[in-house]
Amino acid sequence: MEMGMNSVQPNAQFPVPHKSLSLDINGNKTDIVISKYEDNFMVMVTQIGCMGTILAARKDESVFSDPTYNVSVLFGKRDEPLLLACARQLIEHISGSGSARSLMISLGLKDHSQATMKYIVSTIIENRLW
Structure with missing residues (x-):
């Protein structure tokens, strides 16, 4: 059987929750x-x-100090503090809920206002998988 672009089933379920x-x-x-x-x-x-x-974004734990949260831009805008704040709020919420998972987040936004960021964070938290 040849593998190619057509080998993917059109109705196949996404492999992760x-x-x-x-x-x-x-x-x-x-x-x-x-x-x-x-x-x-x-x-x-x-x-x-x-x-x-x-x-x-990830939580860094140390035996000698309180946990810290590391947020970094991998690709894209590095001069948008609200994007960093959005990722930080989410990783703090994830960690506060008892999960040790890290977070990867992609934000492709037209509107970078504080109100939009708050709405996005609250929507993600309402629909969380953690």
């Missing part, structure tokens, strides 16, 4: 996909129809 949402935020169609992998959560939020800035 996930949730997909589509909503309107301040007039912008916003798609959100939350996926739960063995060691990570992947969250994709887009108002532009593709991936945007990709961030990684």
Whole structure:
């Protein structure tokens, strides 16, 4: 049997637990996909129809100090503090809920306002997989 682009079943289920949402935020169609992998959560939020800035967030624990949260931009805009704040709020919530998984998040947004970020964070938390 030859393997190729046509070998994927059109109705095959996504191999990891996930949730997909589509909503309107301040007039912008916003798609959100939350996926739960063995060691990570992947969250994709887009108002532009593709991936945007990709961030990684994780909790670092030490025997000698309180836990810290490390958030870094892997690809994309490095001068958007609200994107970093969004990822940080989510990893703090994930860790506070008892999960040790890290977070990968892609934010492809037209609207980078504080109100939009708060709405996105609250929507993700309401629909969480942790």
